[in-house]
Amino acid sequence: MRALYKLDAAPGLIMTERPVPVPTEDEVLIRVLRTGICGTDLHIRRWDDWAASAVTAPLVPGHEFFGEVVEVGAAVRDVAVGDRVSGEGHIVCGTCRNCRAGRRQMCNRTKGLGVQRDGAFAEYLTLPGANVWVHHADVDPEVGALFDPLGNAVHTALAFPVVGEDVLVTGCGPIGLMAIAVARHAGARFVVGTDVSANRLAMASAMGADLGVDVGTDGDPIRVAQERLGMREGFDVGFEMSGAPRALPAMVDNMNHGGRVAMLGLPTGEIAVDWGKVVTHMLTVKGIYGREMFETWQTMSSMLQTSAVLRDRIASIVSGRFAAGDWEAAFAAAASADGGKVVIDWTEI
Numbered sequence: 001m002r003a004l005y006k007l008d009a010a011p012g013l014i015m016t017e018r019p020v021p022v023p024t025e026d027e028v029l030i031r032v033l034r035t036g037i038c039g040t041d042l043h044i045r046r047w048d049d050w051a052a053s054a055v056t057a058p059l060v061p062g063h064e065f066f067g068e069v070v071e072v073g074a075a076v077r078d079v080a081v082g083d084r085v086s087g088e089g090h091i092v093c094g095t096c097r098n099c100r101a102g103r104r105q106m107c108n109r110t111k112g113l114g115v116q117r118d119g120a121f122a123e124y125l126t127l128p129g130a131n132v133w134v135h136h137a138d139v140d141p142e143v144g145a146l147f148d149p150l151g152n153a154v155h156t157a158l159a160f161p162v163v164g165e166d167v168l169v170t171g172c173g174p175i176g177l178m179a180i181a182v183a184r185h186a187g188a189r190f191v192v193g194t195d196v197s198a199n200r201l202a203m204a205s206a207m208g209a210d211l212g213v214d215v216g217t218d219g220d221p222i223r224v225a226q227e228r229l230g231m232r233e234g235f236d237v238g239f240e241m242s243g244a245p246r247a248l249p250a251m252v253d254n255m256n257h258g259g260r261v262a263m264l265g266l267p268t269g270e271i272a273v274d275w276g277k278v279v280t281h282m283l284t285v286k287g288i289y290g291r292e293m294f295e296t297w298q299t300m301s302s303m304l305q306t307s308a309v310l311r312d313r314i315a316s317i318v319s320g321r322f323a324a325g326d327w328e329a330a331f332a333a334a335a336s337a338d339g340g341k342v343v344i345d346w347t348e349i
């Protein structure tokens, strides 16, 4: 099969021929139709400090996929050949304290698909049957490939109640944009997105944001929101989606007393935060990683099934589709930080 391959512990990827993986009795074999390019994959290609510390090479990267089941191991239940599927890319141990308590997203021995085991930038992949998510038959392949990052967005957006609340979303990359759409769907009052890309701020309003603030030129979101939306106090709920060093300190400055911050953006270094303000303003900051297994999957699937508006908004996040043979152009588009999600099509190589 054709696969994008990280040959050794150094920068770069190559498109090469690999053997089709053989599923164990607990696994299924999936023919991959689409793979989304994630920030994680850009780190792996660049081979930065995070990749060097977390990734096992050689490796087929990729974890955001949609495909069709072509073979099912003898011990797998509730998944059948022909099912159209995505998958939870965190493969958990099943026996640690959190796994045994049903909090599998908090497993401390997780292995990542496309990070510590071969992933989805290939024509075929294997996955434990327990990690497979079977879609409704009519799901669009591109939307199916979005389920992993959409799950990040849903996990963040529903970490705290948003009904009637004013929500600040710092960072309008694909996951920030989807979180805006979900907060709107879930009943927030005002949703304000920030970024430094005019294109991404335009996408934020298409997602249902009331206001997009360019933090490079417009200044403090709270001041702009008070002027333009008539907000009188700070934000009630924040989603930090950028990982940028100045985003969390700015978020803390923009919250109302008692505000709650869900933080998905992964900083690359230490960040100085005014902890005095966190204390005196009684703020909550919660780290968000991955998706709850499998409540987040259930929730996002149901929301897409019942809301055409949300479905159309989420589908519009895909801003580039490339044949697998054009993977270098696809990675360049994904690295531009100026659009939505880029998806690779494995039916065209």
Ligand SMILES: [Zn+2]
Pocket (backbone or CB within 6 Å): 038, 039, 040, 063, 064, 148, 149
């Ligand atoms: Zn991802």
Ligand SMILES: [Zn+2]
Pocket (backbone or CB within 6 Å): 092, 093, 094, 095, 096, 097, 098, 099, 100, 106, 107, 108, 109, 110
């Ligand atoms: Zn575990």
